[in-house]
Amino acid sequence: MSFPAETEGFQVDEAGAPPDFYRRSFKLKPVGDYDVDIKIDACGVCGSDVHTVTEIVGRAVRVGPKVTLVKVGERVGVGAQVYSCGECKQCHEDNETYCQVNLINTYGSQWPGTDIISQGGLASHIRTHEFWVFPIPESLSTKSVAPILCAGITAYSPLVRHGAKKGAKVGIVGIGGIGHFGIMFAKALGAETWAISRSRAKEADARALGADGFIATEEEGWELFHRCSFDLIVNCANSSSGFDLARYLSLMDVHGRWISVGMPEEEGQVIKAQNLVSNGVLIGASHLGSRREMLDMLKLAADHGLEGWVEEVKLGEEGLKEAIMRLKRGDVRYRFTVTGYENVFG
Amino acid sequence: MSFPAETEGFQVDEAGAPPDFYRRSFKLKPVGDYDVDIKIDACGVCGSDVHTVTEIVGRAVRVGPKVTLVKVGERVGVGAQVYSCGECKQCHEDNETYCQVNLINTYGSQWPGTDIISQGGLASHIRTHEFWVFPIPESLSTKSVAPILCAGITAYSPLVRHGAKKGAKVGIVGIGGIGHFGIMFAKALGAETWAISRSRAKEADARALGADGFIATEEEGWELFHRCSFDLIVNCANSSSGFDLARYLSLMDVHGRWISVGMPEEEGQVIKAQNLVSNGVLIGASHLGSRREMLDMLKLAADHGLEGWVEEVKLGEEGLKEAIMRLKRGDVRYRFTVTGYENVFG
Numbered sequence: 001m002s003f004p005a006e007t008e009g010f011q012v013d014e015a016g017a018p019p020d021f022y023r024r025s026f027k028l029k030p031v032g033d034y035d036v037d038i039k040i041d042a043c044g045v046c047g048s049d050v051h052t053v054t055e056i057v058g059r060a061v062r063v064g065p066k067v068t069l070v071k072v073g074e075r076v077g078v079g080a081q082v083y084s085c086g087e088c089k090q091c092h093e094d095n096e097t098y099c100q101v102n103l104i105n106t107y108g109s110q111w112p113g114t115d116i117i118s119q120g121g122l123a124s125h126i127r128t129h130e131f132w133v134f135p136i137p138e139s140l141s142t143k144s145v146a147p148i149l150c151a152g153i154t155a156y157s158p159l160v161r162h163g164a165k166k167g168a169k170v171g172i173v174g175i176g177g178i179g180h181f182g183i184m185f186a187k188a189l190g191a192e193t194w195a196i197s198r199s200r201a202k203e204a205d206a207r208a209l210g211a212d213g214f215i216a217t218e219e220e221g222w223e224l225f226h227r228c229s230f231d232l233i234v235n236c237a238n239s240s241s242g243f244d245l246a247r248y249l250s251l252m253d254v255h256g257r258w259i260s261v262g263m264p265e266e267e268g269q270v271i272k273a274q275n276l277v278s279n280g281v282l283i284g285a286s287h288l289g290s291r292r293e294m295l296d297m298l299k300l301a302a303d304h305g306l307e308g309w310v311e312e313v314k315l316g317e318e319g320l321k322e323a324i325m326r327l328k329r330g331d332v333r334y335r336f337t338v339t340g341y342e343n344v345f346g
Numbered sequence: 347m348s349f350p351a352e353t354e355g356f357q358v359d360e361a362g363a364p365p366d367f368y369r370r371s372f373k374l375k376p377v378g379d380y381d382v383d384i385k386i387d388a389c390g391v392c393g394s395d396v397h398t399v400t401e402i403v404g405r406a407v408r409v410g411p412k413v414t415l416v417k418v419g420e421r422v423g424v425g426a427q428v429y430s431c432g433e434c435k436q437c438h439e440d441n442e443t444y445c446q447v448n449l450i451n452t453y454g455s456q457w458p459g460t461d462i463i464s465q466g467g468l469a470s471h472i473r474t475h476e477f478w479v480f481p482i483p484e485s486l487s488t489k490s491v492a493p494i495l496c497a498g499i500t501a502y503s504p505l506v507r508h509g510a511k512k513g514a515k516v517g518i519v520g521i522g523g524i525g526h527f528g529i530m531f532a533k534a535l536g537a538e539t540w541a542i543s544r545s546r547a548k549e550a551d552a553r554a555l556g557a558d559g560f561i562a563t564e565e566e567g568w569e570l571f572h573r574c575s576f577d578l579i580v581n582c583a584n585s586s587s588g589f590d591l592a593r594y595l596s597l598m599d600v601h602g603r604w605i606s607v608g609m610p611e612e613e614g615q616v617i618k619a620q621n622l623v624s625n626g627v628l629i630g631a632s633h634l635g636s637r638r639e640m641l642d643m644l645k646l647a648a649d650h651g652l653e654g655w656v657e658e659v660k661l662g663e664e665g666l667k668e669a670i671m672r673l674k675r676g677d678v679r680y681r682f683t684v685t686g687y688e689n690v691f692g
Contacts, residue, residue, distance in 0.1 A: 089574075089599075090574065090599075090600055093600070095600040095626075098574075098600045098624065098625055098626055100573065100574050100624070100625075161601065227446065228435075228436065228444075228446050235619075253435075253436075254436055254439070254441040254444045255507070255630070257628070260619035260622070261619075262619065263618075263619050263620055263623070264618075264619070267616065267618075268616040268617050268618030268619075268620075268621070269616070269617055269618075270613065270614040270615070270616050270617075271614050271615055271616075271617045271629070272609075272610075272613075272614030272615075273581075273606035273607075273608065273609050273610070273614075273631040274609055274614075274631075275614070275631075276606070276629070276630055276631035277609070277631040277632070277633045278444065278446070278633070279444055279446075280441075280444055280630055280631060280632055280633060281630060282603070282628040282629065282630040283617070283622070283628065283629045283630065284601070284622055284626055284627060284628040284629065285619040285620075285621075285622035285623040285626060286623070286626055287623045287624070287626060
């Protein structure tokens, strides 16, 4: 079987607003024995940055001679990371998304020993190691499963790692691309699930997604009924402006976990040990999730019929530009999926 | 048995430098059925603030009619907290030092329903509920066990709650009153124990206390050999000036815990989710430890022959003033214990 050296896709030259997309040819990584070539059918669009268009669903069209995890013709997904060293302590402990040795993102990372930069999912094909390629359960539709591979796993991993389960009270701050999966998964994992948002504008959506309760932080005294009661809050907000962290932290039970997965670009928060001591809250962040968690999450989604709430956008200069502009306004419920690849690439 | 309303002791009027101590009479809390009166023999002196002279060892001299945990004549200790509500979820889950309802410190708290302020251990007697009174194992000497009741438990609780055990790599930042117990306990709990200090001045002490390794943070590249390797670091430093938190956090393995027990008075640290994401480190703080942990710690100390490294200071205006002045210079290895109560109070 012959593996092509190049593929075709859409690129931006700088992340301006609005960015312009250009159709070009670019190199795929050199073929390895464990590599899979995927012909892309759909790609989710990340919330804040055009650079991270990296939730890919497609068909495996070629596999290297040592591939055992994927079959040609199988429908598969790729998330926001496509490689790690595979040899370090972190990789051996299902923490490959925290690999300190060689972490390759799906977009914008240089493949080691080459001058080839990973190009994401706005392309005809993508190639990577089978470990980073995930079979998609049959019952999940291509367009609505795409965002599960980045937004979904970003919410799922901290939920399972930090105790979302029956008997736990879990909050999701920020109902957007990541947060809407957070609500679905927290509920599916059995937790008492609260959506936390500035206003009540998204309350009906949150309850439809599975939230047992809703907190609007623009309301006076919003935190008082919930002090020292949450076991876990996953903070999916992508802005920290006007964010009074101390009030949020007062929601946490002893040693509760406040885990951020949104990455606001504003200045950080000033934290003193004194602010953490009255309940011993733990503050952390989370990065994607392991292969094992990805497979568990896909099974959970299939078992519970959970799919992303997506709006479709057609692949091409115009559709992509519009999607990015709407994203910057927060005008999407709750994720864009790019489709129409066959019309562009045949 | 008649319970007195008052006791005698030393007070400061303001925490100036140097503070003046005055011998006065003051009220004990009203007697409750579960209360124990203790005649004080020794008291540890906290690292940074004269207000927290609250590590008490003495003899139970009177017990209320419902007391079952303490016998008259028994040698007992009292730590830095003397009461919590006992009824809330936190109290029921061995988190009474995180009680949000009614947390009474050994010094400076107002007893509910009274105008009586708790006065600490520079006094002839102290009275509190038996739950907060801990029998002292016979093998531990009064003067060296006193600081275990506040400094010791402050180090011990985060160690056991956050995973110090065989197979774990644990660091103790700051070798002082709390940190020197941290090293002893981490080692006794079976962890690979590293002392972390600015210079190597305390290296010999740290190794004598049980440290397997020593890191001096004034040395170039100190963090590089230890990146992503610590499971837990208990930060006992009581100053954060010049503290480059990001370098310390880079020491942590995935989801490692960075737990602060020192409470520096400087401005806090600015933290962004971005700084926590490469290893998913969890940042927290810790407040004393539960009764159950206190008893476990005293047993561990007795089993391993662990005692505080203390310098004695004699009770009285002069001795106390000198101790506070030396403390402010950091001139103590590693804790003062006030003794000589019988000479003052008979």
